[in-house]
Amino acid sequence: MLSIEPLGPELKSGDLKQMEPVCMTRQGAVRGRMDDAGVASFLGIPYAAPPFGPRRFRAPAPPAPWQGVREAHAHGPTAPRVPYAPPFDALIPEDLGRDGEDCLNLSVWTPEPGPNGGLPVMVWLHGGAFSNGSGSASAYDGRAFARDGVVCVTVNYRLGTDGFLSLEGAPDNRGLLDQIAALEWVRENIASFGGSPDRVTVFGESAGAMSIGVLLGTEPARGLFRRAVLQSGGAHHFLRPRSARLIAAHLAERLGVAATAEAFAALPLATLLGAQAELRAEIGRRPDPELWGDAALNAMPFEPVAPGLALPGPDCGVELLVGSNREENRLFMVPTGRMDTITDERLRLAATAYGLDPDRALAVYRAGREQASAGELLDAVATDWFYRIPALRLAEAVPGSHVYEFAWRSPQFDGELGACHASELGFVFDNLHDPTYLPMLGSHPPQALADTVHGAWVAFAETGDPGWPAYGPAGRTTMIFADESGPVDDPRPAERALWEGVR
Known part of the structure; x- marks a missing residue:
């Protein structure tokens, strides 16, 4: 439960001697905790209002201010979602059992809680195929970055239908809008936690990296980060509007409602999440481009919507570190x-679907892997199509x-x-x-x-x-x-x- 206490004279923002330091944000003061290694953590800070009720399927709104000191000792709620299906539920980091409406929150780790630190900042966008994951998973604990002189911020954003389904009456890419709102929060507040708003690096993996690939060409994100690290994702991962409409129509038909924000908001959340999981499974079983458009090749129905590939140019103003496994x-x-x-x-068939001449391409891949099975060759081809290239x-x-x-x-x-x-x-x-x-x-x-x-x-x-x-x-x-x-x-x-x- 949220705990807010009066801000007394003994709780001075930025006092490094405290085991529970207090920092100021535009909305109010937050109290964190200092560990034995000198790293302070501030967990579950809202960067936007809860995206439910009248704000459902809307662009993120500013969080409500508070009086006194807000406890920031525990991670906040995560975006509602269905857990990974086996065996991936045991392999990919996830933070379960914390779903809730006030899910647009972030956490900060810093070695210098207080203004004027001027430290570099790294903002983490988690992966999960735009349908799973959370920034508050223990796997993404940011204290090692803080130990090494970097202010680390991890972010929760809307997923699946709420974050990315294209619906009439709602802005597209609501999950990306959440990420932009989090980066705006960082620009406005991170100096209070010892970070420099001019030294922000956004980094992400899989869907997080794919998000960054789109943000690089998104005007509202311009100037919010100086550097970017994209792990296993680039700018090629999006749905063109026709594909997005196909997917929304299929999901609406499955649910027996119109493909509108109003109709989807009236559904019980459990019903919507169940249908969403069934849709993803069906695309995997029947990867037909006539049914799913762009999603047929990657089985991700909840990607950002964009008219086409827009690689950033030399003047994008962002330094990049990019790669794959x-x-x-x-x-x-x-x-x-x-x-x-x-x-x-x-x-x-897979090589052909990816646009290659199978005779020529598979001869090249086999030349470097003489003992490889068909499955191992498919891994190499799919890895290149999806991630490396x-x-x-x-x-x-x-x-x-x-x-x-x-x-x-x-x-x-x-x-x-x-x-x-x-x-x-x-x-x-x-x-x-x-x-x-x-x-x-x-x-x-x-x-x-x-x-x-x-x-x-x-x-x-x-x-x-x-x-x-x-x-x-x-x-x-x-x-x-x-x-x-x-x-x-x-x-x-x-x-x-x-x-x-x-x-």
Whole structure:
């Protein structure tokens, strides 16, 4: 329950001696907690009003102010959603049991609670296919960044139907509007927590990175961040308006209502969430472009809506660190057993659907993987289409960008899980001890690699240089993160070249 106490003279904003420091925001004072390492956390701070009741399916509104001191000792409610289906519920970080209407909140970790710190700031946008996830998962605890001199902010935003379904009578991309509102909150308030509003880096993984890819070309987001880190996502992930309308019509038909904000707001939330999960499952079973449009290839019906690909230009004003994991698609193939069921025919159909000439493309992919099965080749092709090539297109569009590839292979599933989607997260947050990472990373992931990866992210936030040369046509330098990390010039160039003019 929300606790607000009077602000007395003994609670002075920014007093570093307190074990429960108080910082000021535009809405009121918040009290955090200082740990033994000198990191202060302020959890569950609202950055926008609850998006329910009369605000349902609307753009985010400012949060209500409060008098006195608001306790910020616990994470706030998370966006309503259906949990991941097995086996992903045990593999991907999630914060369950906290769903609630006041879900537009964020948390801050800082080593310098109080004004005039001038520290770099990193704002985390979580992944989850725009339908799952939360910024308050313990896996995303920001204290390692604060320990290393960075103010870390993690954000909850609307998901699924509430965040991304295109409905008549409602603005599109409400989840992105939430993210923009959170970044505006950071600009207005982060100086009180020791951060500099002029040194903001937004970073995200999967849907979080895909969100950033769209925000880079969104005018209201311009100037809200100086740098961006996109992990396993780029600017290619969106629904064109026709596809968005198809999906909304299918979901409305399933629910027996009109595809309007008013009709959807009248439905019980449990009914809506159940139908939403069934829709995602149906797209996976029947990936027909006539039925689902753009979503047929990636089974994500709740993506941002955009008229087409809009890569940022050299004048976007944002420095980029972008990359992907070497075997992203194994997350979706190995735990489910699909890896061993892929036939050569299914492999050829997939390559064709992705826009490749299957004869030429599969010959190139096989040349670098002589003993690979059809499933392993499909992982390589799908990883490039979904993750690697969009990252490279962003780097090519913004000169001076830095590129990485995470290649450390997890020992889980008898070593078959490999360098899969989301396997870099524990290393980025230097949080390998968190038990939610155990199913994906095993019991002994290398701390030395976490030191390297996390250190690169901190260095980029501080200086714009993560520690290796920028990517460009003259030198496509890519940092490979593995047991032995180091830069490589243009890894797998023949496979990259296949996608010219395709992706």
